[in-house]
Structure formats: C-alpha cells, structure tokens
Amino acid sequence: xxxxxxxxxxxxxxxxxxxxxxxxxxxxxxxxxxxxxxxxxxxxxxxxxxxxxxxxxxxxxxxxxxxxxxxxxxxxxxxxxxxxxxxxxxxxxxxxxxxxxxxxxxxxxxxxxxxxxxxxxxxxxxxxxxxxxxxxxxxxxxxxxxxxxxxxxxxxxxxxxxxxxxxxxxxxxxxxxxxxxxxxxxxxxxxxxxxxxxxxxxxxxxxxxxxxxxxxxxxxxxxxxxxxxxxxxxx
Ligand SMILES: Nc1ncnc2c1ncn2[C@@H]1O[C@H](COP(=O)(O)OP(=O)(O)OP(=O)(O)O)[C@@H](O)[C@H]1O
Numbered sequence: 034x035x036x037x038x039x040x041x042x043x044x045x046x047x048x049x050x051x052x053x054x055x056x057x058x059x060x061x062x063x064x065x066x067x068x069x070x071x072x073x074x075x076x077x078x079x080x081x082x083x084x085x086x087x088x089x090x091x092x093x094x095x096x097x098x099x100x101x102x103x104x105x106x107x108x109x110x111x112x113x114x115x116x117x118x119x120x121x122x123x124x125x126x127x128x129x130x131x132x133x134x135x136x137x138x139x140x141x142x143x144x145x146x147x148x149x150x151x152x153x154x155x156x157x158x159x160x161x162x163x164x165x166x167x168x169x170x171x172x173x174x175x176x177x178x179x180x181x182x183x184x185x186x187x188x189x190x191x192x193x194x195x196x197x198x199x200x201x202x203x204x205x206x207x208x209x210x211x212x213x214x215x216x217x218x219x220x221x222x223x224x225x226x227x228x229x230x231x232x233x234x235x236x237x238x239x240x241x242x243x244x245x246x247x248x249x250x251x252x253x254x255x256x257x258x259x260x261x262x263x264x265x266x267x268x
Pocket of ligand 1: 057075077080084
C-alpha cells in the first residue's frame with residue numbers, strides 16, 4: 034500500500050497587485066505518494082515556482098492546508114516548520130547552487146553537520162550517495178572542476194543527504210544539453226523509486242518525461258492532470 038507523502042488541500046496563493054490581485058495558485062489539491070515521481074509543467078507565470086515554494090514551506094499559502102508525512106504543517110510553530118523543512122524536504126535548483134570552496138563530498142557533509150550528525154556516519158552516507166549518482170571518483174572535486182551535469186548530480190546527492198520525505202525539484206535540466214538533461218531526469222526517477230521519496234519537479238521540458246509517473250499541468254494557478262485520452266483535465 035502506498036503512503037501519501039505530500040498532500041495539498043485546496044491551496045491558494047493570492048498576491049495583491051495594485052487594486053486587483055494575482056491568484057498564483059487557485060484551489061490546488063494534489064497528493065503525491067512516497068516513491069512517486071511527478072512533474073508539473075506549464076507556461077511561464079502559471080504558478081509552478083509558487084507551488085514549490087508553498088510545498089517547500091518557504092511561503093505560507095493564503096488558504097488551504099499542506100501535509101508532509103501526514104503532519105499538517107500549517108498547525109506547527111515556525112520553529113517546528115523550519116525543522117520539517119530541514120529534515121523532511123530536499124531541494125534541487127535550476128543551477129546546482131553549490132558552495133564554490135567545498136568539494137563534492139563536503140557539500141554533502143555540511144548538510145549532516147548542520148543537523149548535528151556524527152561526522153563518521155555522515156561521511157559513509159555521503160560517499161554512498163555520491164557513488165549512487167555516479168560521482169565516486171569526483172568526491173574530492175570542487176564545483177569549478179565539475180561539468181554542469183556533474184554539478185547537478187551533486188545537487189541531487191546533497192538533497193538526498195537528509196533522507197527527505199519530499200524532494201522538490203525546480204527546472205533541473207534548464208542549464209544542460211538534451212542528453213545530459215535526459216540522464217538527470219532518469220536519475221531522479223531512479224532515486225525516487227529506490228529511496229521511496231516523493232518527488233515533485235517543475236519543468237518546461239515536456240520531451241523527456243519517460244521516467245515520470247504522473248504529469249500535471251499548471252495554467253493560471255489551476256492544476257490539471259494529463260489524461261492521455263482527453264488532454265488536460267482539472268486535477
Ligand atoms: N512575490 C510575488 N509578488 C507578487 N506576484 C508574484 C510573486 N511571486 C509570483 N508572483 C506572480 O504569481 C504568478 C505565478 O508566478 P510563478 O513564479 O509561480 O510562475 P512560474 O510558473 O514558476 O513561472 P516561470 O516558469 O517563469 O518560473 C505570476 O503572475 C507572478 O508574476
């Protein structure tokens with residue numbers, strides 16, 4: 034039986050805009066199971082980044098509830114929400130956002146260090162994860178000594194370091210050529226399934242969604258599901 038890792042229930046995000054308002058998210062409801070890889074595609078300005086920001090507890094929605102691992106995060110105190118964000122959520126960004134002075138291994142170790150984890154345990158896990166993303170031989174290299182695809186792999190490895198419930202991925206292929214981009218999406222699908230993490234990825238890239246389990250569309254803040262027979266339908 035699959036466990037629901039992320040639930041958004043009737044979530045809206047409304048920004049004031051002069052005399053009117055922008056509905057960046059309009060009554061969005063979705064459930065993502067542990068071990069499921071979902072993609073959200075849609076035009077620029079449709080609300081994709083807002084969806085990630087809200088699911089990642091970086092912004093509070095105007096309305097609606099969010100559950101991560103069965104916990105209603107809206108009912109938590111700010112300090113506890115920060116702990117959920119740190120321990121339960123991994124983020125992968127468009128650019129890998131690595132720290133220039135640290136080696137690949139150190140980028141992962143620092144995540145564990147910030148949680149007060151024992152260095153020896155953290156190092157073993159960091160090496161195992163780097164190995165898994167194909168970077169066993171690159172553990173000692175700094176970002177400028179890595180290719181774009183390798184940097185993105187370190188970013189994915191770093192996001193997995195805290196064994197998250199939820200992985201939120203923002204346009205991971207936008208800085209990569211087609212082949213490297215497709216390899217990154219394959220890797221994301223594999224680690225999602227193997228590690229039982231729920232992965233939500235926003236992307237413009239609709240060509241390489243073979244490793245994705247479900248595809249949602251986003252249009253003017255409204256989430257739609259892709260039905261192969263009937264096109265996009267309200268989610
Ligand atoms: N902080 C903000 N204040 C006001 N309006 C905002 C804010 N953030 C986003 N918006 C508006 O909300 C809508 C959704 O923006 P969002 O960045 O989520 O879209 P997106 O689909 O991620 O776009 P892109 O693909 O270009 O990154 C847009 O109309 C945007 O202008």
